[in-house]
Amino acid sequence: MKELSKGYNIVGLSQGSLIGRGIVEFCEGAPPVRNLISVAAPQAGVASIPLNAGGTTVRTIANSIMKAGAYSDYAQKRFAPTGYIKLPKLYILFWQNIKGYLKSCKFLPKLNNERPNDRNPAYKKRFSSLKNLVLIMNENDTTIRPKESSWFGYYEDGSTKKVLQPREVPSSCNSLSYTPKVYIDFTSGLYCSQKNRFISSCFNNSTPVSLLLVRQLRHDGHMLDSVSTNGNVTNSQFNLQTKLYMEDWIGLKKLDKAGRVKFIKVEGNHLQISGAELLHYIIPYLQ
Known part of the structure; x- marks a missing residue:
């Protein structure tokens, strides 16, 4: 589109942020995205079907599909959340774990450049070209599990208790915004x-x-x-951070080192954000 030729901004809500990031990474020759604002998004995946995925009937069906095999071709083609479900533990009955995720999940492993033998440098180049990446996490989010996924944090493989941090803590506190206060x-x-x-x-x-x-x-x-x-x-x-950050699969570390990633935490459950927070954290990146 001619109107977007000089660049534009994307605001993504929940899984919509993954679609926005897909536009940034996958669309070759497209108008440049300047700022990507991600609100309560499963950037690193979710460990269970989102609790608010429709009404009671839809949730029941979704969880049944989950138990039957989230990484089956049937589920992957028909239920959007299965495209970013990342099961860290082994479910013996259906043999679903990280290996199953990397092999059969259609969307997120590609978006996050997670497959060791199929990493695309073009995705990293396009993503790291963003002027600003704004990652907003709801402090009491019960839909995104773990909530730190909104910041690219995620469970350690084989565990649903230890959450790996989304970024590196430097040996010197001067280079990043982990400045000690108290x-x-x-x-x-x-x-x-x-x-x-x-x-x-x-x-x-x-x-x-x-x-x-x-x-x-x-x-x-x-x-x-x-x-x-x-x-x-x-x-x-x-230094308990994700490999996605440490090995910089998509350019998140590069963006962060350049001071272009904003890690923001707001109160409330999934997608709850006040008018004041909207004005403070989002509107400035749309101007």
Whole structure:
């Protein structure tokens, strides 16, 4: 379209954000997308059928299909959510797990460049050309499981308990927006409020602490927890991020290093966003 020849912006809601990202990555020679704003989207997949996928009858049918085989050709061709279902655990009855996802899921493995022998550099080049990527996560989202998928975070393979972070925590807190504000040792009551200092420099390593719970209080919409059993906090304890980010399959890390990714957390359940948050987090990227 001539009207879009100089570029345009996309706002995607939930699975619509995946379609928007598909336009960015898959459409060769298309008008450039400047800003992609993603609201409560399953960017890294979901571990179950979304709870609000229609009425009671639709949910019942959807979950039955899930149990019968989300990665079957029948389900993949007929039920949109199966295109981004990513089951981290092995379901023995139907042999569905990450291997099944990579082999038979039609949409998300391609979009995220997850197949080791079929990664397309063009997808990464197009995605990393965005001027801004705005990732908005609902803090109490019960539809996207895990909710961190809205930030490209996801469960560790084989688990539905440990969520891998969507981005790298740097050895120096100056390069990214994980700037420490306040750290609290809830066991001994120690306290540190020194900006731009990593936690290991805020505490005396000789302090006898049996269990140290370190929390980075909310900053730029993000919370970060870590547990140490010996009182020595090191960078390695924070480096539990996804391979998609570490190996930069789609250019997310490149965008982030350039300061073009905004990780935003808002209160509420799936797709709940206030007028004030809309004006603050979305409208500026449409102008």
